[in-house]
Amino acid sequence: MTQNYQRIVLASRPHGTPTLDNFRLEELPLPELQDGEVLLKTLHLSLDPYMRGRMSEGPSYAAPVALGEVMVGGAISEVIASRHAEFAVGDRVLGYTGWQSHTISTGSGLTVLPATLAQPSWALGVLGMPGFTAYMGLLDIGQPKSGETVVVAAGTGAVGSLVGQIAKLKGCRVVGIAGGTTKCRYAVEELGFDACVDHHSSTLPAQLALACPDGIDVYFENVGGPVLQAVVPLLNTSARIPLCGLIAQYNSTELPAGPDFSPLLLRTLLTRRVTLKGFIIFDDYGHRYPEFAAQMGAWLQEGKIRYREDHVQGFASAPQAFIGLLEGKNFGKLVIDL
């Protein structure tokens, strides 16, 4: 009896904001399992902003998804059949298996999750790519010192919520920027940030200045746009800017009309002697993953880090949830439960 599986492919390339018709849900028969292969059933699919770049042609940090191909992405799966010596039925694995309900894999690129992991989806977030991005970007590029002011954009997001909490553990004053009063209240009351400013506010620059009376020493950048423009005048001498994302501009189809902000940006980077460094976590820091995993695991166990996930039920919801992610509609790390 042939079993079917579902997958979501890139049907067309978005012009600007993705729409539902850029995606297509397909149902196909599962091929028969061969020797050396495992059959995976997806439990949790990770949705992350970087996927927007893969939907477009042109240079990004990795090759674009081809039209008609499965959307890329990390996922947690369970081994439901195995003809591979290293995987047993019941194992839970992390892999870049993409947007599909089942995957046949040779095992390449799969990591078996320890049975001790409290919540398997954490491997997509606090203990995975977003957590690793927050940890290395803040500590290696940001170099925060006790007493300094750290500002983090998307401060309640998968990455930003961890950046702020790690900065607090290092003794910094932490100011988040987030969308809306609910997220801002969460950042202060639950995550322990010293302040949080709503980026929807028309007085963002003034509010941010009030929240940073001693200026900004580290700005963790994953947003761009008006948030960056509010941050730049407040940067202190020798400030550091880890740059891991620019979600505010992912859906842009052309450069903004102007004025051209770049001369002011560059002048500030020059006169305040700022370091700005773009990074792609596994390309730049892959060799330091064990250090991160050990430290973050310890912080979680000690209750020093809180992590919020936004679980959306049902595989077919993935396109709509992803579109919402780019607009900041999620609250915490976005995960699709299958």
Added chain:
Amino acid sequence: MTQNYQRIVLASRPHGTPTLDNFRLEELPLPELQDGEVLLKTLHLSLDPYMRGRMSEGPSYAAPVALGEVMVGGAISEVIASRHAEFAVGDRVLGYTGWQSHTISTGSGLTVLPATLAQPSWALGVLGMPGFTAYMGLLDIGQPKSGETVVVAAGTGAVGSLVGQIAKLKGCRVVGIAGGTTKCRYAVEELGFDACVDHHSSTLPAQLALACPDGIDVYFENVGGPVLQAVVPLLNTSARIPLCGLIAQYNSTELPAGPDFSPLLLRTLLTRRVTLKGFIIFDDYGHRYPEFAAQMGAWLQEGKIRYREDHVQGFASAPQAFIGLLEGKNFGKLVIDL
């Protein structure tokens, strides 16, 4: 008998490009020398782009010159009278004594030049602030590796000409950007650059791409504007951008009309994982001056570095020469001989 001296003060703040009436030449009586003071006669006054920033109010890397005060600047002087134990008549000294024909000093901040220095004005250039800027910016921030492509803006200027030659000594392919065919020919034929592109050309981006078939690994930035916009698309993964000046925008009175180039700049810094670092040479690297001086001195003695100075005669010429410097009219390090 009272002796008079001349000084040039900031008469008014420029709006955009400085004009001659922003400066005022004054003649004043020299005060009598007191115990613990030396009387200096200026021999060579250094003119450098950073001085434009000091003419304006508002944040730069140092406090602005006050209206009616002497313009700042480094100079080489001769001690012509001394009531100070550490200075003898005939000593030649380097100091930030400003735009004036004579200075009375307590000795603070003065460095006596070694009598062995072939040409005293070198202490303002190849062995001074511009040389030190080129050396540390290229080697410490740029981290050039043999075989990499280094692009240097203002490639025949006081800083750029040294950046390119040091990069050649490190085994790099060096592409200069300079204003006009005469400067470009000099960069290739005299300085040994592999190529040089004229920034006046309307096809600068295409020419730069042709000159950099393997992309750009290090871009030494001291210009900004259209030159930077031509460089950005060619940056390689993990490129480095030392940023020490932005002469193309010093005279701007407002941000350019647009489009806003900053999203494209940031996107490139992110996806190619670029490091951009602003620096102010003595603030960031003062402690490494001896290392620089020893190495540059050795290269000069071995004939490995060429250095061109553009000497303008007469103190009263300084304002006009400085205005020309901001327009690229000098050819080599600009020095006023008194």
